Amino acid sequence: MSTTEAATETAPGLRVVQDATCTFCGCVCDDMELTVEGDRITKAKNACVLGKAWFFNHHVEERPEALIDGQPAGYDQAMERAAEILLSARFPLTYGLSDTTTEAQRVALAITDWIGGIVDTTTSVCHGPSGIAFQGVGEVTCSLGEVKNRADYLIFWGGNPAESHPRHFTKYSLMPKGEFVPNGRKDRTAVLIDVRKTKSAKAADHFLQVKPRRDFELAWALRALARGVELDPSIEETTGIPLETLEEIMDGMKKAKFGVILFGMGLTMTRGKHLNSEAVLALARDMNEHTRWSAKPMRGHGNVTGADNVVSWSTGYPFGVHLGSGFPRFNPGEFTASDVLARGEADAALIIASDPMSNFSQPARDHLEGIPSVVLDPKLSDTARTASVAFTTSTYGINTGGTVYRMDDVPIPLRPAFDSPYKSDLEILRGIESRIRQRQLAGSLPGPAVSGA
Amino acid sequence: MAEPFILIPGRTSQQGTTLNEGKYTEGYRVEISTLQVAPEDMQRLELEDGDLVRVYNDVGEFTVPCITARGDELPPGMLFISYGDNSSRLMGGDTQGCGMPDSKGLDVFLETAKASE
Amino acid sequence: MSSLRITGGTIYDPANGIDGDVGDIWIVDGRVVEAPAEPDASADRTLDATGLVVMPGGIDMHCHIAGPKVNTARKMIPDEKRTAEPVRRTRLTRSGSGGSVPSTFATGYLYAGLGYTTAFDAAVPPLGARHAHEELEDTPVIDKGFYVLMGNNHYVMKQLAAGEPGRLKAYIAWLLQSTKGYAAKLVNPGGVEVWKGGGGNVSGIDDTVAHFDVTPRQIIRGVASTVQELGLPHPVHIHCNNLGLPGNHSTTMETMKSLEGHRGHLTHIQFHSYDGDPDDQSTFGSRVPELSAYVNSHENLTVDVGQVMFANTTSMTGDGPLGYYLHQVTGRKWFSGDTEMEAGCGIVPIVYKQKSLVHALQWAIGLEWYLMVDDPWRIAMSTDHPNGGSFLAYPEIISLLMDRERRREVLAGAPAAVSDRCTLKDLDREYSLNEIAIITRAAPARMLGLAHKGHLGPGADGDVTLYSPDDDIQRMFELPRYVVSRGQVIVDDAQIVCDTRGRTHYVEPEYDPDAVDDIQAWFEKTYSIQFRNYPVGDHYLQDPLVVPTS
Structure with missing residues (x-):
């Protein structure tokens, strides 16, 4: 079609x-x-x-097709230079990928495999810890249509959907009428747990203001109550929430027919990180001894979920994958972008639709600024400004078709609105890949770790 | 005199909309360069909206104007700023082996910018 | 035009009645052709197969290799992957990770390396069809396709309850077209919906599914007859209710009876053949004799086995409540994923141990099936990869089937009670190479309705595997000398020498276009995506093949 x-x-x-x-x-x-x-x-x-x-x-801006060391250049010349940079690197990093199509992501994975680099996505600095937690305890989850059709108890935890995912309440979770919740909002109870009383609090029936960095303790308190363990009232001092409130919430959770915890980066970016996510995933899992419960991380960027999927099916691991030994290796903290940059390890970078120069830690930014980099972005960014080769690209979903995975792993096709004079990420990455492969197969370069099947 | 606070960088719809307009627009720059402070803290520190404050930790620092947080959105002792260049300046490189640097709930010090001069 | 001649091999091509005859095979432009009449005809390339065993390429008709469930399992088990043998990048091929759930590129190369050239994923939720196709595009060499989950689909259940066979028929055809799927799959029909709607499961095929007022029996019977009316190449593919539970043999027997003579394929039948009390694992035993007798006497039925092998693996299923059950039994990490209007999913890592009475019985029950179905054309080899074990265990299973002493050695290392609770020790049957060629090639092709697969007659795809005979049967089947896919030599002496993409197979049954309005009205009320964004576009499949309906 x-x-x-x-x-x-x-x-x-x-x-x-x-x-x-x-x-x-x-x-x-x-x-x-x-x-x-x-x-x-x-x-x-x-x-x-x-x-x-x-x-x-996202209208078409008047910019050169590419910049090489700050000087305007055509695509062909820039793709040649990009291939040279990536092929001559010993420890190249591919990063970003969450704001492009899965079709482009697949080519980025191919490039990284051929050059034996590291591939990491913005997942590692948003819900990467939730991915690690998932590997520890698993996850009981569902598609957003299940939330819409069944959920009668919703807990939003460490997120502010009213501002970060404005239609989540109206289209998927809180408001819509569904097959098993025909009265919509009236059939649902909503709880917000956060350190700040954000705009989302207005939409909830209960707001629990947790003390900063005490989400882990709060999740474990609820797990204890789910199991019928008696808690000391001092839990209020620890978490900021009175025991009676917690008991009341747990009572509601057990009486629900289908509950869902939707959690944000308030858990993953705070001390505890994957342990916080793990506690919440385990809580939702445990609740299945009483009734049906699911949990779901509220993913951020448009296609970050697609990036997780493509990296996983290509390598077997979701992010932070090292391909330098000739096969995939996974180790968050060792092969994740923040770390290989902050430790000064990567010697070149391919950055697709992401701006680490404005949102990475200071030591990571300091290192990235000093290494050769190839950057693809429809808009000018701090990262593009410091790039050796900066490509101007068309915008996915607006100018180019392709596939995007929603936060619940549902893949959705794009219907672009108008053509852009600029090439898509897919076209540029294919151009770089074919140049890399030509050189490798011609044998003019030794190529990385060629070994038997 | 510097006081300890906990800084929560986060997303706002203003940050999201201005981001689309471009990272070099005035709207985006203002959004990621404004520190929200709880009303009680503003009063106690005798700060007015628009006063410059310096926020720092052992990684880095930034100096931006502050603004009173709306209603009871922010409890005393906590600061909020939209994600961006400024908040990143206070993020260390250590991820404790998980790939994610401490990006929320940062221990910081705040002082009025005048005092630091 | 490119041509390949495979000369002087000992050919096992059961579909064409060739059982160990020496001869040549000619492949032109990817298809087997008659040998040219002129005696001095030459081909672009000739493989000397003298002394080698020649079979059609292997066909795995039931495995889990692509789509949301498989990819979730990959993400979930870095602990297993870390120690599994990886697939290394070569000058020509991509790298990948191995273990029970290999990455996509690794999956294609590993199947090819084993002499398998075709594999079908057995359980894709329609909403994940686009995802499955994207993965299949990144699964090299093998030809492939997938079955579409329908047994807990709300629209299916609503039409059955309302007595609307016409709408049901149109919907199944529309759904297969929209997903570019190959066959209709039922997984714990009705039971998954019960689980999704508040927990629990059905206990048998005559329980009523709340809210929908329909029974598993109605779903099985209704979909089986509709699939037959549509003339789909593969009959309804059934994962029965109560998988894995002691005493589930009666559910399985009732399921076979509920087909009322319609064609049906019962998958991983091993997991559905248990004696005992559902609440007491110690009563566990085999009921293969009576179930296999029923299959033997009912021509409308085919099965694949779902053999359990002793190893670390990952259970992954569209059977949500089964996932919960396995989590409770094993205490290990658990994934459950409910898909709106359509399906469920459960994933739990699992270790099958020879010293466990239950696991050893499951192993023995699988072998009983291979040995007690009289007609090899009605049983296909499978491990339900990776549920009972990896597809990489097929050579070991072949050796167990061809060598009763080897079976008895394994049995001797299992708990003694295994022999009291099943008949394996008394089964002397040994498979011939011809029978192996049937259950790994010819029979699955016939069950799938793939006229161009599973044989080496003119018109067949040029998919050929050449083995070096070896006293060690397992080694012989683990390391084919050559593997050819559509006329191209893919594997030469355990090296991938050519990287191809493989074709995705799907069906396009016709339906009444007027029926779409009702589907659309229901869809727009219930789903969380737009109706027009649901069908999978042609561009997701490179070089696809539509298999005709009859």
């Missing part, structure tokens, strides 16, 4: 794209109705405030 058939010309130069997909956040809402005038989206029906900003601000 073609994804372009969706566009209908309503007036000369005016088109409407139905069922387009917003790739800004992990909700990946695919019910956008975009009005396109030339190379501008002028209306984005159904989009939230973030979605509107996404669609209205």
